[in-house]
Amino acid sequence: MLLGPATAWLVVFLVLPFIAIAVFSVGERAPEGGYQAAFTLAQYANLPARATAFWNTMVLAPVGALACLLVAYPVAYYLALRAPQRWRLILLALVVIPFWTSLLMRTYAWMYILGGRGIPALLAFVGIEDVRLINTPGAVLLGIVYGYLPLMILPIYVSLERLDRRLLEASADLGATPLSTFLGVTLKLSLPGVMTGFSLVMILLLGEYLIPTLLGGGKVFFIGNALVDLFLQSRNWPFGSAIAITLVLVSVVVLIAANRISTRVSGARRVDLI
Amino acid sequence: MTAVPDIEFRGVTKRYGAVTAVSGIDLAVPPSAFVALLGPSGCGKTTCLRMIGGFEQPSEGQVFIRGQDMAGTPPYRRPVNMVFQQYALFPHLDVEDNVAYGLRQARPRLSSREIASRAGEALEMVRLAGYGRRKIHELSGGQQQRVALARALVNKPAVLLLDEPLAALDKKLRTDMQIELQNLQREIGITFVLVTHDQEEALSMSDFVCVMNGGRIVQLGQPSEIYDEPADLFVADFVGKTNLLSGTVAGHSGDLVEVALADGTVIAARKRTALQQGEVVSVSLRPESLSLGAQASGPFKGIVRNRIFLGSTAEYAIEVKGIGTLLAKADHLIGHGNLFKPGEPVAIGFASGTPLAFAETKNNGANQRVDKHVEIIS
Numbered sequence: 051m052l053l054g055p056a057t058a059w060l061v062v063f064l065v066l067p068f069i070a071i072a073v074f075s076v077g078e079r080a081p082e083g084g085y086q087a088a089f090t091l092a093q094y095a096n097l098p099a100r101a102t103a104f105w106n107t108m109v110l111a112p113v114g115a116l117a118c119l120l121v122a123y124p125v126a127y128y129l130a131l132r133a134p135q136r137w138r139l140i141l142l143a144l145v146v147i148p149f150w151t152s153l154l155m156r157t158y159a160w161m162y163i164l165g166g167r168g169i170p171a172l173l174a175f176v177g178i179e180d181v182r183l184i185n186t187p188g189a190v191l192l193g194i195v196y197g198y199l200p201l202m203i204l205p206i207y208v209s210l211e212r213l214d215r216r217l218l219e220a221s222a223d224l225g226a227t228p229l230s231t232f233l234g235v236t237l238k239l240s241l242p243g244v245m246t247g248f249s250l251v252m253i254l255l256l257g258e259y260l261i262p263t264l265l266g267g268g269k270v271f272f273i274g275n276a277l278v279d280l281f282l283q284s285r286n287w288p289f290g291s292a293i294a295i296t297l298v299l300v301s302v303v304v305l306i307a308a309n310r311i312s313t314r315v316s317g318a319r320r321v322d323l324i
Numbered sequence: 325m326t327a328v329p330d331i332e333f334r335g336v337t338k339r340y341g342a343v344t345a346v347s348g349i350d351l352a353v354p355p356s357a358f359v360a361l362l363g364p365s366g367c368g369k370t371t372c373l374r375m376i377g378g379f380e381q382p383s384e385g386q387v388f389i390r391g392q393d394m395a396g397t398p399p400y401r402r403p404v405n406m407v408f409q410q411y412a413l414f415p416h417l418d419v420e421d422n423v424a425y426g427l428r429q430a431r432p433r434l435s436s437r438e439i440a441s442r443a444g445e446a447l448e449m450v451r452l453a454g455y456g457r458r459k460i461h462e463l464s465g466g467q468q469q470r471v472a473l474a475r476a477l478v479n480k481p482a483v484l485l486l487d488e489p490l491a492a493l494d495k496k497l498r499t500d501m502q503i504e505l506q507n508l509q510r511e512i513g514i515t516f517v518l519v520t521h522d523q524e525e526a527l528s529m530s531d532f533v534c535v536m537n538g539g540r541i542v543q544l545g546q547p548s549e550i551y552d553e554p555a556d557l558f559v560a561d562f563v564g565k566t567n568l569l570s571g572t573v574a575g576h577s578g579d580l581v582e583v584a585l586a587d588g589t590v591i592a593a594r595k596r597t598a599l600q601q602g603e604v605v606s607v608s609l610r611p612e613s614l615s616l617g618a619q620a621s622g623p624f625k626g627i628v629r630n631r632i633f634l635g636s637t638a639e640y641a642i643e644v645k646g647i648g649t650l651l652a653k654a655d656h657l658i659g660h661g662n663l664f665k666p667g668e669p670v671a672i673g674f675a676s677g678t679p680l681a682f683a684e685t686k687n688n689g690a691n692q693r694v695d696k697h698v699e700i701i702s
Contacts, residue, residue: 216412219379222399223406224426224479234425238416315416 074291083285093292100276100293107273111255114194115248121195122202130210149200157193157264164189185267193261202247209243238315245312253301273297328391330355330483330515331376335385338371345371347539358509360518360526363536373485373519378402390482405476406485410492411468413460419471420456423447426479446478466497486518490525502529523563535559557682560608567609567650573599581681583607587646589623593681605681611639611653615675622673628664638663642670
């Protein structure tokens, strides 16, 4: 009985829209735009037309998630295992607080910081001329790491927090140097958190287009751009739906793979992503 | 001194901020001994063990392992291994990989064949051959305990440290493991240092018991010495069951003192330290040193209040007017029907040994009398 409201919520906001998109994806574009009933796989056959957007997304998502992970892990490690107890909550709050403002606002702020009147201007002031930061792949990566960091830090923090400290002592007692203890115990036992954070960030990045557009100059197109374009500009709903369905399938594959990996390495624990 | 001690503490003090956990401990543990550090929680015994393992550094003094000063040596370079409380087994590794963990850390590296064969031997030693591929969470508490033992012993440490290893087991299993640990120690012949708050465990397993209280060593000796000749009131009370009766010193006769108890009874007792005439003392009477008779003559007369039948013996709580409740233990001779019933009047006499009288000083005062340098010579 308690599951009733949750189930209803899922049906209304997840299952029904998904079915609608699935139905659209086998339909045709109406002459004046939108959807027209049909049964054809033509939209799926047309997917290669957006191969570049797919490819760019498939590069951006894992690379962005990886960059995020590399920054987040040391932070989470420090917070969970090194930070003084009384500072821990404050530091954790500092990680989360930026999340309370809109990502759009924060990305605009970065546009300004990286743009001509931001850091490059400061560098010019000390004699380093002609540094270009905005509209580079580096700027996009920076924006992504900045925007998604909390989502990566929190699950890793939780798994490290839960780590039994005596296991680290046991490892040292058995002759393991701090490095082998980290690789053999800490890292492996925090893998469920790593995988949760990684797949969470990666899936969100599969639909990301805001940061690349603002910080990358909008020269490179991603699936997110393609979807906005198809639904809002050219009003080709069936094709947009086919792309969306494909994106969902890719996400599911990523989730399953991440779950498998962390289950295998860290023992029998299940990873619950949602 | 013949052999280099396996473990030696010289003037070791450990402070955590304003709290002194261990204070000026000197201790030498000879090779191949089974030593128990016994004391109530917070007495510093675990801190001592962790200083041997290298997880804590002494604030003052030195810890030696086989004659080597361990100052600045991290845990992973010390020739000791620990069986942790609740075992601390690696949940992501199976039984064999847990046991092989230490072997895999060895530099130069051991061949995988040697690792497998040594891990196999260690599992055999703790009677877990064939369990190598089990997951840790599939094992019972007793089996996990054995894995922890194998994991520590496989590295052939100079000393095995055991931190309350049996605390998580049920009573029957605990008794079995006590015997097994004792056998194992004799078989391998290395020093075992056991930390426990359970006096029964300490007395039953070890060659030497080091009783600690308030960060100091109160008494060091063989289990029978600790039990029969407790150094002070704390040890008498903490180790084994005893009746403590307070009284005043009424007179001296040779090595004995005469103590006048609350009800006026005067009994002779051995003293551990010099006692003044009129000094308030506690007299310790072990339950098994008392004899009971229906009408027998004895210093006390009382009424049986409770009977605790224990099989080979029975314990009686006997109310004695003016003194309180005395605990007495009597053998149960099968067929003799010599069980007293609650409500029955009995006379209490001394069956064996002489009661011990202790000065009634508070714990700290008592501890300071203990010799600074205590050494076991086996």
